[in-house]
Amino acid sequence: MCFHRPACPNPEHVVAAHPEQGWSLRCDGTIVFDDTGELRPDGGVVAPHRSCPAPVSGLAVAA
Numbered sequence: 001m002c003f004h005r006p007a008c009p010n011p012e013h014v015v016a017a018h019p020e021q022g023w024s025l026r027c028d029g030t031i032v033f034d035d036t037g038e039l040r041p042d043g044g045v046v047a048p049h050r051s052c053p054a055p056v057s058g059l060a061v062a063a
Contacts, residue, residue, distance in 0.1 A: 004013075004027065011028035018024065022034040029041030038046035 008027040011026060013027040014024045015027055016025040019034075024032050026032060031039040033039075033048070035048040036050060037048040040046070
């Protein structure tokens with residue numbers, strides 16, 4: 001976790017990054033995933049919060 005003393009100036013500071021595996025570890029102990037999900041140090045989970053893509057119009061559908 002964080003090595004800043006006395007306190008971390010930015011709890012979202014990344015202390016370990018593994019982009020090839022899709023996750024990063026923040027100073028506050030939170031593991032953040034590329035899909036926007038999170039695992040918190042207290043065991044809490046934040047589900048991925050992706051936005052819905054905009055509908056594509058003007059495409060012909062084969063019958």
